[in-house]
Amino acid sequence: MAENLLIVESPSKAKTLQKYLGKDFQILASYGHVRGLVRKDGSVDTEHDYKMKYQVIDKNKKHVDAICDAVKVANNVYLASDPDREGEAISWHILEILKGKKLLDKDKTFKRVVFHEITESAVLNAVANPRDIDNNLVNAQQARSALDYLVGFNLSPLLWRKVRSGLSAGRVQSPALRLICEREIEIRAFTSQEYWTVHLDSHKGRQKFGARLIEWQGKKLEQFDIPTEAAQADILKALNGAEARVGKVEKKKKSRSPAAPFTTSTLQQEGVRKLGMTTDRVMRTAQQLYEGINLGGETVGLITYMRTDSVALSNDALADIRGYIGDHFDKEYLPNAPVVYKNKSKNAQEAHEAVRPTSIARTPDSVKAFLSADQFKLYQMIWKRTLSCQMSPAKFDTVSVDIQVGPQAVFRASGQTLVFPGFIAVYQEDADDVEDDEDEARLPPLEEGEALPVDKLSGEQHFTQPPPRYSEASLVKALEEFGIGRPSTYASIIKTLKDREYVDLDKKRFIPTDTGEVVNKFLTDHFTQYVDYNFTAKLEDQLDEISNGSREWIPVMDEFWHKFHDVVVEKQGLSRKEVTQEELEEDCPKCGNKLAIRLGKRGRFIGCTTYPECDYTRNLNEDADTAPTEPEVVPDRACPECASPLHIKTGRYGKFIGCSAYPKCKHIEPLEPPKDTGVECPTCHKGTLREKKSRYGKLFYSCSTYPKCNYATWDPPIAEACPQCKWPVLTIKTTKRRGVEKKCPQKECGWSEVIEPPPPKE
Structure with a gap:
């Protein structure tokens, strides 16, 4: 056995690290987290400084045993879990397990090593410069874990009792669900408004171009100044036969700078937009690229650590990238000095780097044969973004032309021409929910006072659109802007919302399910503070302050827990009816009592508040005037189980026959009797x-x-x-x-x- 033991999280790193460190090292993997909170109430002791009860995760027991056996014979133990809060906590947990087994021998060395890329120089440098466990990072992870546990173990049972079993609420997932639900409420409340625009089609030589009316009778036009078809027809009538002449011509030079290198958040957003991946798939693929790919016999980490909120690049990386640009592009593409980007996140850790290739010389095409389709697409995007961020800005010539048509109207034509592509030659960032830019059109050379032909004058009808539903990319962007969670948790937040069936995806856009809306309403009505965006963001900031040592974690826990616990106790007395039903100002057409929006197994519906005495129901989106007030009765038949009348009902999978005495009698049968093949059942021989x-x-x-x-x-x-x-x-x-x-x-x-x-x- 080797005298040096290095413990990593993932076994896929082991071969690469073994090659770098040689025979003097034994490499073992923890396979992720080794301990977790005991999954029962009381695992966080709120009466004694939030002491936590941990247990070894069942599936990792054999890996923990292997680590303990190796520690017994090793002289130097290096803890090389991932370079973030979770990784620091994993190293601490391993030490705690060794401590419990009395393996922390004074003659042995236990040190923490951190590398942000799996390259030989980075790994050897990390092992040569080990440090102690950072207790601030451990405390921040402990606080986050305790907060999530206390919210989950107090809110989720409340949801089971008041709404439905199997539901969950989370400290971060609940504000994320609120975002989606509030956007849906905005969409439902939106009233589309009509407006018109007026356009001029003209040409010079063979080049056609268009212009839009911006001024009418001396007044600058706003969006709704032409509200109807009649209003635009009046303008067109007034302009009929008018001459067009070039007024003001304004020429400008414009430049566009490249986007910063990837952070975790922007990587997820671009992976969704450009590659059509989910955030979860982006992170899984990035993990594979980070941990190492077999490139024809040699396993190499292709990118730096993918959980980072920093846009910084190391000096070595900058020199590498600038050298590549100088060798492969004309000199105009290389700025005089490296481009430096500032972190938007106030808590970004400057010691970390942005997500980048470990070597810019390792082009996507050179490794394509060794990568899966997803790996290649993601690596290519990271490589191009990193290269482009150190290239010169793109340069454009822009022109804006005002065209006077008669004495009353001014039309404007805009265009721009790409003069120097700069970084666009390599990469251009995508955007969410952005319409095509009209300024991209090219205009012919026009001079002031020049007469122009009026090929066509026309009006175009428009309607205002509701705000778009969130896509995965725009939801990640919103989570980051509101400070909800941290970039490394976005993928798991979204996955949880899907797994809990709180949201559905329609055309890659999130729609809250009925259950999601009921859960959100319950939380926003009764736990308002805890799904408040500012409160959630403030708590995340406090966790960051714990991690950098500027705040203690116990006072943060106290401030949260005592107020939260009081609210939980207060809400225990709520009835299920108060939570899941929303009474309407409408009387039941069958019995005259009030109707309510109710939540059933198959979603929300409208039903009588006196159920089961009155069984009137209708679909939520069904108009009361068209809703059937009496069920359709099956003629000449009675329920074979209780002799009550049979009704034709509509369920989740279409129409069926059911007993009118439901729920006392649950007899059902298909509307059309099944076709009998006449073949005897080979198992029971009775049917x-x-x-x-x-x-x-x-x-x-x-x-x-x-x-x-x-x-x-x-x-x-x-x-x-x-x-x-x-x-x-x-x-x-x-x-x-x-x-x-x-x-x-x-x-x-x-x-x-x-x-x-x-x-x-x-």
Whole structure:
């Protein structure tokens, strides 16, 4: 066994590090977190300085045991978990486990090493300059973990009792859900407003161009100054036959600077916009690039650590990038001095770097053969963004021309021409929800006083649009702007909202589900402070202050917990009806009592407040005038279980027959009786196999005695025994490759016989 032991988080790093450090080192992985809070109430002792009860994570016990065994024989132990709060906490937890097993021998050295890229120089430098555990970072992670635990273990059970079991609330996920719900409320409340614009089409030589009316009868036009079709028709009528002449021509030079290198947040946003990935997929792919890729026998970390809020680049990286630009581009593309970017985040850790390639000389094309499609696309984007950030600004010639049409109207035509591409030759940042820029058009050379032909005058109708729903990229941007969470947690926040079914995705945009809206309303009504954006951001700032040593963590916990606990206790007395029902100013058409918006298993609906005495319901978006007041009765039939009338009802998967005495009697049956194949069930021999449809519309065949017998098959059955295993039923299967064949449905048998070959290929 080697006398030096280095412990990392991920096993995929081990081979690369072994190559850099040699035989004197043994490399072991913790496989992520080694300990977690005991998942039961009381694991954070609020009466005794928030002391926490930890246990080794079951799936990592064998890895912890391997680390303990290796520590026994090692002289020097280096803790090389990831360079962030979570990584610092993992190293601390490993030391705590070793302490509990009395393995912290005074004769042994235990040190923390940190590297932000997996390159030989970075790793050797880190091992040569170890440090002690940073307790400030550990305390910040402890505080975050305790806060999340206390919120989750106090709010989630409250949601189970007041709304529905299986729900959860989180310190950070709840404000994120509020963002999505409030945007949906804005969209619903939005009233579209009509307005018109007036346009001039003209040309010079062969070049056509357009202009927009900006001034009418001496007044600058605002958005709604032409509100109707009649108003624009009056303007067009007044301009009929008027001459057009060039008025003021204004020429300017404009430049556009490159975007800063990637932080975690901007990497996720661009990965969503440019590559169509999810934030979770971006981070998983970036982790693979960071930990190392096998490049033809040599495993190399391709990018620096991907969890960072810094836009700084090291001096070595700057020299590397500028050298590459000087070798591969004309001298105009290289600025006189390195471009320095300032961090927007006040708590950004300057010791960290932006996300960048570990070597700019390692071009995307040179490593493409060794990367998956996702890895290549993401590496190429990081490489291009990093290279472009040190290139010269792009330069444009812009021109703005005012065109006088008659004495009353001024139209404006704008355009710009790219004179020098600069950084755009390599990379250009995408944006969310931005319309095409009209100024990109090119204009012919025009001189003041020059007469122009009026090819066409026309009006164009517009309607104001509601604010767009959040995409993953715009939600990440909003979370960052509001200070909700930290960039390294954005992907997990979004994943939690999806997994809990609080949100759906429609055309890659977030829509809150009915459950999500009820949960959000409960939290905003009763825990207002704790889903407040400013409160959440302030708490994140306090965690950052704990991590840099300017604030103690126990007072932060005290300030939060005592107020929060009082609110939780106060809200225990709420009834489920208060939380899940919203009474309407509308009377039930069946019994005259009030209606309410209610939450059921399949979402929100409108129902009578006196349920179950009155069973009137209708869909939430169904108009009261068109809603049926009386259920449709099945003629000449009664419930076979309780003799009550049968009703035709509409459920999640369409219409069905149900007992009118529901919920006392829960008898249901399909509206159309299933087709009977006449084939005896091969399992119970009491029923026959019937053709049915799944909830997704796919046909299958199951026993008529279900649920007593649950035999089912996807393929049509025939009453023939298998010649090989004697199973009493065969099935008919049709495929493009084999045509129509008889098959034994017993997997262990596998007998089949083609009865009709596939048609010949043309």
